[in-house]
Amino acid sequence: MKKFSVLLFAVAAVSLTSCDYQKNNHIEQKDVRAGDEWVYGVSPDSAARQLKNKYTANPELEKRTNAIREKLFGSGKVNEGA
Template sequence: MRKLSVLAFAVVAVSLASCKYQKNNVIEQNDVRKGDEWVYGVSPDSAARQLKNKYTARPELEVEANKIREKLYGKTGA
């Protein structure tokens, strides 16, 4: 019984300690692209200019991607 209560206390302590883990796991870095319209758009509410690129569909690439996917993961049956 004593081992169980110690184990339960340890689990609770670790889970409570991990709640703020990501708050301490940060690093301040300078944003070299700050203000760049290509990445961030004209304003914070607008889409980035690079998202406006549209590409034509090429079905032969989908076939090739499916071959690679099948080779990596095997056949997936539904």
């Protein structure tokens, strides 16, 4: 019974200390791109300017990508599941 109570105390202590674990696990840094429209957009609700870039599809790259995927993961369909 004594071992059970010690174990229960240990579990309670660990669970209570883990509540604020991530609160102190960060570092404050100055944002060097603060206010940059290219990264953050004109306002907080708008999309970044760099997201407006559109690229034309290249079928040759898609074939190459599928060949690499097949070599790494074997033949099968994408998103087929495990």
